[in-house]
Amino acid sequence: MTPLAIGFADIEDAAERLRGVAHHTPVLRSRTADERTGATLYFKAEHLQRIGAFKFRGAYNALSRFSAEQRRAGVLAFSSGNHAQAVALSARLLGMPSVIVMPQDVPAAKLAATRDYQAGSPGSEVVLYDRYREDRDAIGARIAAERGLTLIPPFDHPQVMAGQGTAALELIDEVGPLDMLLVCVGGGGLIAGCAVAARHRVPDIEVVGVEPAAGNDTQQSLARGEIVKIPVPQTIADGAQTQASGRLTFPVIQALVSRIVTVSDAQLVSTMRFMAERMKQVVEPTGCLAAAAALLGPLEGPLALRGRRVGIIVSGGNVDLASYARCLNNEA
Amino acid sequence: MTPLAIGFADIEDAAERLRGVAHHTPVLRSRTADERTGATLYFKAEHLQRIGAFKFRGAYNALSRFSAEQRRAGVLAFSSGNHAQAVALSARLLGMPSVIVMPQDVPAAKLAATRDYQAGSPGSEVVLYDRYREDRDAIGARIAAERGLTLIPPFDHPQVMAGQGTAALELIDEVGPLDMLLVCVGGGGLIAGCAVAARHRVPDIEVVGVEPAAGNDTQQSLARGEIVKIPVPQTIADGAQTQASGRLTFPVIQALVSRIVTVSDAQLVSTMRFMAERMKQVVEPTGCLAAAAALLGPLEGPLALRGRRVGIIVSGGNVDLASYARCLNNEA
Numbered sequence: 001m002t003p004l005a006i007g008f009a010d011i012e013d014a015a016e017r018l019r020g021v022a023h024h025t026p027v028l029r030s031r032t033a034d035e036r037t038g039a040t041l042y043f044k045a046e047h048l049q050r051i052g053a054f055k056f057r058g059a060y061n062a063l064s065r066f067s068a069e070q071r072r073a074g075v076l077a078f079s080s081g082n083h084a085q086a087v088a089l090s091a092r093l094l095g096m097p098s099v100i101v102m103p104q105d106v107p108a109a110k111l112a113a114t115r116d117y118q119a120g121s122p123g124s125e126v127v128l129y130d131r132y133r134e135d136r137d138a139i140g141a142r143i144a145a146e147r148g149l150t151l152i153p154p155f156d157h158p159q160v161m162a163g164q165g166t167a168a169l170e171l172i173d174e175v176g177p178l179d180m181l182l183v184c185v186g187g188g189g190l191i192a193g194c195a196v197a198a199r200h201r202v203p204d205i206e207v208v209g210v211e212p213a214a215g216n217d218t219q220q221s222l223a224r225g226e227i228v229k230i231p232v233p234q235t236i237a238d239g240a241q242t243q244a245s246g247r248l249t250f251p252v253i254q255a256l257v258s259r260i261v262t263v264s265d266a267q268l269v270s271t272m273r274f275m276a277e278r279m280k281q282v283v284e285p286t287g288c289l290a291a292a293a294a295l296l297g298p299l300e301g302p303l304a305l306r307g308r309r310v311g312i313i314v315s316g317g318n319v320d321l322a323s324y325a326r327c328l329n330n331e332a
Numbered sequence: 333m334t335p336l337a338i339g340f341a342d343i344e345d346a347a348e349r350l351r352g353v354a355h356h357t358p359v360l361r362s363r364t365a366d367e368r369t370g371a372t373l374y375f376k377a378e379h380l381q382r383i384g385a386f387k388f389r390g391a392y393n394a395l396s397r398f399s400a401e402q403r404r405a406g407v408l409a410f411s412s413g414n415h416a417q418a419v420a421l422s423a424r425l426l427g428m429p430s431v432i433v434m435p436q437d438v439p440a441a442k443l444a445a446t447r448d449y450q451a452g453s454p455g456s457e458v459v460l461y462d463r464y465r466e467d468r469d470a471i472g473a474r475i476a477a478e479r480g481l482t483l484i485p486p487f488d489h490p491q492v493m494a495g496q497g498t499a500a501l502e503l504i505d506e507v508g509p510l511d512m513l514l515v516c517v518g519g520g521g522l523i524a525g526c527a528v529a530a531r532h533r534v535p536d537i538e539v540v541g542v543e544p545a546a547g548n549d550t551q552q553s554l555a556r557g558e559i560v561k562i563p564v565p566q567t568i569a570d571g572a573q574t575q576a577s578g579r580l581t582f583p584v585i586q587a588l589v590s591r592i593v594t595v596s597d598a599q600l601v602s603t604m605r606f607m608a609e610r611m612k613q614v615v616e617p618t619g620c621l622a623a624a625a626a627l628l629g630p631l632e633g634p635l636a637l638r639g640r641r642v643g644i645i646v647s648g649g650n651v652d653l654a655s656y657a658r659c660l661n662n663e664a
Contacts, residue, residue, distance in 0.1 A: 026358055047612045273653060280379045280614040280649035317612035321605060325657035 004255060005248040008200040010162035011169055011193060014061040018166055021093065022057050025049050025167075027174055028314075032278050037294055039305035042178070044171040047283050047317025051085040051117070053239075054167050054190055054315050055154070059086035061163030062152050063094050071096045073148035074123060078140055080106040081239060082316055083154040088117035088124065097123030099149055101140050104128035109320050155189030156246030165193025169201070171311050177202045179308040184289035184315050185209040185218050185260060186240040188249030194313065195256035209253065209260040210289040210297075212237040212268070218245050218253060219260035236265045236327075239286030239316065263292040271295055272327045275314075284319040285327070336587060337580040340532040342494035343501055343525060346393040350498055353425065354389050357381050357499075359506055360646075364610045369626055370638035374510070376503040379615050379649025383417040383449070385571075386499050386522055386647050387486070391418035393495030394484050395426050403428045405480035406455060410472055412438040413571060414648055415486040420449035420456065429455030431481055433472050436460040441652045487521030488578030497525025501533070503643050509534045511640040516621035516647050517541040517550050517592060518572040520581030526645065527588035541585065541592040542621040542629075544569040544600070550577050550585060551592035568597045568659075571618030571648060595624040603627055604659045607646075616651040617659070 028043040046054040063075055074097030077087040084100045091098035098121065100114055111126060118124035129139050144151055152160065167190070172178060181198045183191040188209075195207045211218055215233025221244070229244040245253060263271075268285045271292040275281045283291075290312045294305060319327075360375040378386040395407055406429030409419040416432045423430035430453065432446055443458060450456035461471050476483055484492065499522070504510060513530045515523040527539045543550055547565025553576070561576040577585060595603075600617045603624040607613045615623075622644045626637060651659075 052612065276614045276656070277653055280384065282608045282612040282614060321609060321660040324608070325660040328653040328657040328660075 002251065004252050005158045006162045006193065006196055008196055010158065011165040011197045014162040015166045015169055017061055017064050018057055018163065021060060023049050024170060027171060028279060028281065030279050033295060037305045038307060040309045041294060041312055042171060042175045043291065043312045043314050044167055046167055046313060046315050047281065047287050051082060051089050052316055052318040053082035054164055055082040055086035056089065057166050058160035058163035058189060059083065059152065060090040062157060062159035063090045065159060066096065066150060070150045074098060076101070076140060076144050076149040076151045078136055079154055080110055082318055084114045085117050087152055088114050091124065092117060092121040097121060099125055099127060099143055101127045101129065101136060103131040107320060155187030156248050158248065161189045161193040161249060163193065164190040165197040167313055168194035169197040172198060172201045178205055178311045180206045180208060181311040182208050182210055182290035182293055183313045184240060184286055185211045187242045188218060188245040188253050190313065190315060191257060192249040192252035195252060199256050206258045207256060209257050210293040211260055211262050212240050212289065213262040213264045215240055216260065216262050217243060219262060221245055221250060222254065222260055236268060237286040237289060240289065261293050261297055263289060263297060267292045267296045269327050269330060276328060282317050282324065283314055284316050287314050287316040334583065336584050337490045338494045338525065338528055340528055342490065343497040343529045346494040347498045347501055349393055349396045350389055350495065353392060355381050356502060359503060360611060360613065362611050365627060372641045373626060373644055374503060374507045374642070375623065375644045375646050376499055378499055378645060378647050379613065379619050383414060383421050384648055384650040385414035386496055387414040387418035388421065389498050390492035390495035390521060391415065391484060392422040394489060394491035395422045397491060398428065398482060402482045406430060408433070408472060408476050408481040408483045410468060411486055412442055414650055416446045417449050419484055420446050423456065424449060424453040429453060431457055431459060431475055433459045433461060433468060435463040439652060487519030488580050490580065493521050493525040493581060495525065496522040497529040499645055500526035501529040504530060504533045510537055510643045512538045512540060513643040514540050514542055514622035514625055515645045516572060516618055517543045518618070519574045520550060520577040520585050522645065522647060523589060524581040524584035527584060531588050538590045539588060541589050542625040543592055543594050544572050544621065545594040545596045547572055548592065548594050549575060551594060553577055553582060554586065554592060568600060569618040569621060572621065593625050593629055595621060595629060599624045599628045601659050601662060608660060614649050614656065615646055616648050619646050619648040
């Protein structure tokens with residue numbers, strides 16, 4: 001059996017590198033949510049992390065280990081989402097150029113946000129491509145080769161996974177042992193890192209992944225015992241529109257995650273409304289996956305929460321205000 | 333000269349009574365807001381207080397001092413806003429009945445929220461009246477006399493004022509001395525209490541009040557040297573639609589508040605959008621008054637914030653989701 005891509009020492013090391021750079025995000029509570037579930041819920045507020053999502057942890061951890069030569073040349077990332085902003089900001093903080101490759105039909109707000117994080121970082125740029133006519137990987141490979149850039153993928157990378165795991169480490173070290181940890185699943189970087197951290201601190205903790213019902217590739221993969229690839233899922237949880245777990249994340253999930261459950265887009269919208277109305281927090285759809293499973297998921301049977309201490313990773317809050325307003329109006 | 337209605341000892345005493353009952357709300361920071369203003373801004377998050385607003389502090393402080401006889405009979409309040417919910421919850425926690433008098437055209441959500449807080453509190457009820465045909469004060473007086481209830485007004489009451497002041501006390505004790513404290517002004521209970529607390533801890537702090545431009549009665553009153561009463565102001569800041577400061581709050585404001593500034597409804601909407609987009613916080617229009625003055629107000633001249641440490645009281649987050657969505661869409 002191949003060893004897992006990361007161990008607890010990698011997460012401790014990431015925590016050390018992130019100290020004073022990443023926010024130690026607060027843990028939020030809700031009496032209403034506790035009453036509804038009969039559980040004690042701890043919401044780890046990664047929507048209040050730098051760039052508005054946990055992705056900063058992994059990107060900074062990875063970039064902070066570049067050699068002097070890698071740093072001079074810079075970093076390359078493919079992303080139009082939170083990973084793009086995480087790499088752009090991390091690169092600026094570490095004084096290296098970042099090149100972010102995005103489809104040219106990316107929403108203007110996401111393009112602007114990424115360029116904002118690149119501002120004052122010489123040599124940084126966003127490269128747009130036509131996703132119907134051009135090959136993203138070929139463009140990336142050409143730029144990387146020309147400029148000597150190091151590619152940092154969004155999840156399938158040991159230092160990215162280890163960085164994400166610091167979210168669970170902080171949570172458990174702040175609130176004490178938990179019976180269960182609920183984590184959203186896209187490519188699996190967050191849940192892999194969190195599972196390593198959580199199972200080390202609390203060996204019998206149940207780590208439960210949450211996917212959108214339309215994009216349950218990891219659930220299928222666990223059932224099949226191998227990575228299943230699905231068509232791009234149609235869901236408002238844009239951070240979980242991945243087609244397959246990673247080659248490094250999946251073995252960790254197989255080894256350490258108890259189960260994967262799914263929630264519908266309607267349940268995500270309902271949870272966004274709950275978090276706005278009762279908790280006064282703006283959370284993006286993907287960021288609501290874990291909370292939706294707790295508040296609206298199958299509470300009877302094996303996922304019953306009653307009487308248990310449950311951690312919930314709220315993964316991000318980056319949603320454009322027009323889409324968010326539609327969700328609040330139940331028009332999503 | 334008549335002594336002021338409250339002193340610092342009243343606020344310390346209120347803090348003692350609220351310990352373990354009110355939330356010690358977090359202080360939020362925003363790099364973007366700091367960059368825009370050149371200041372160091374500390375946002376005291378009273379929208380995360382119980383019932384979603386600072387009003388819980390004053391109501392609980394006042395009700396906790398009832399005699400055994402007063403407690404048996406219960407409390408009466410006129411309010412369709414945050415004070416109603418604050419009194420309803422405080423009464424339930426203290427095991428006394430609450431009667432809340434509201435106009436019958438109150439939004440259903442506010443009625444339901446108040447009744448929710450009364451649930452499990454025997455003898456509690458909401459009394460609705462027709463504001464075009466009935467006299468609210470007469471109805472209240474009749475019920476109070478029949479049942480022996482004690483009226484707790486929303487701001488013009490020493491223990492209410494002292495309770496509200498604990499918000500500023502907590503803020504300064506957490507972050508250290510401030511150069512300026514920005515506080516929204518409706519009837520003046522919050523700013524009066526906060527000014528007493530802040531000026532005691534930091535004698536040369538500038539306490540600045542913020543009113544909606546359409547409802548600047550306190551600004552006019554300070555200029556005139558006496559309480560000015562204005563028609564009900566048309567503003568989205570529904571918590572600041574008061575017509576006049578109180579007889580107890582105004583002398584405190586005169587003595588301890590440096591100035592009052594105003595912001596427009598458009599500036600409030602813009603600040604709500606900023607707080608949602610950049611800080612991921614749902615804040616009601618009134619709750620944005622102080623932040624709007626810092627972010628969009630007259631930063632040049634006497635209100636210049638550059639280089640200063642500035643406290644901002646975010647007073648509440650209770651806004652129905654449909655209205656909130658309109659604000660996010662700039663349709664308010």
